[in-house]
Amino acid sequence: MKRTAITAMLLLIATFVFAAEVEVGAKAPGFTLANAVNGANVAFKPGDGKLSVVVFTCNQCPYAKAFEQRIVDLGRDYAKRGVVFYAIDSNDEAQYSIESASEMKSRATEQHYPFPYLKDGDSRIARAYGARVTPHIFVVDGTGTVRYRGYVDDSAKTSERKHEGLRDALDSLLAGKAVDVTATRAFGCTIKFKS
């Protein structure tokens, strides 16, 4: 009985935690954030008619860095098909100076990011999306509806990859088809939220 109660409580907690993540089928939160590369504001207005990818990532997380080239390649490839990528760093730079706008600019420049690298200094946008880790992906269709959330792929190792979550979602949506796997478990470093 006691064990059942504990399990039920844990399930409730888990439900609460994961409910914070924007659900597939829900309207995506919009934002206007400064691009660390040039200081210009970039606005994402869900429902702008464009298929968009919101990527929560950062500078210091080794797991995020392991996916960095993959995300850059996907961003470059799918831009040709009209998909817009937004990379967002929501880590608190007061805790980790490597997450400052100047460090972000250096990283984006060195790694040739083909998309804006946006500073979410107060972590507000990560909270709005319920993003928990880096990397954490949200795919938003032209109507502003979240159509996929979760990981980029199920392994950072190319040879061990079984499921390409982000690519599959984009290919399906671009083909006008339903996404087979709409939600996966993002894994990575905890976002260091601004308190």
Add this chain to the structure above:
Amino acid sequence: MPALIAALLLLAPLNDVQNVTDVLHAFRPASRVRVVSVWATWCAPCVAEIGDVQAISDRFHDQGVEVIGVSLDDMIPGERATTKANLAKFLEQRHVRFRNVYFTGRAPELAEELRFDGSIPITIVFDENGHELLRNEGPLDKNWFTKQLETLIAKRRSSK
């Protein structure tokens, strides 16, 4: 902990595990309370808490509690033997005596199996039958976790 046991633990191999079943099978049969600490050397909060995890192991190992660390170091691309050697070196340098296993499966699948949000560290306590008793998500709250374990052990003793 007797020096001989400590030395033997330092020499314990980093056995590969691929899922939660493998992890739970890694515990000694006599261990009645099984603490799983999921971590990686590339995870700063995990590295920061490893001394506390060792302290928990030291504090409770005479009371039927066994701690096993599940290293997710393999999740970062690299040559496995090198990564494993670096992990072993890290454990030695940090004087980590609780046993560790080396996860070679897929991290998102482990997160699904253990029902956590995909971020580490996380510490989960199981009984000898694999039923979950307790969890600490995020950095280990040592004082809270110690009290919870004390309560848990006392209750299990009184229910025998």
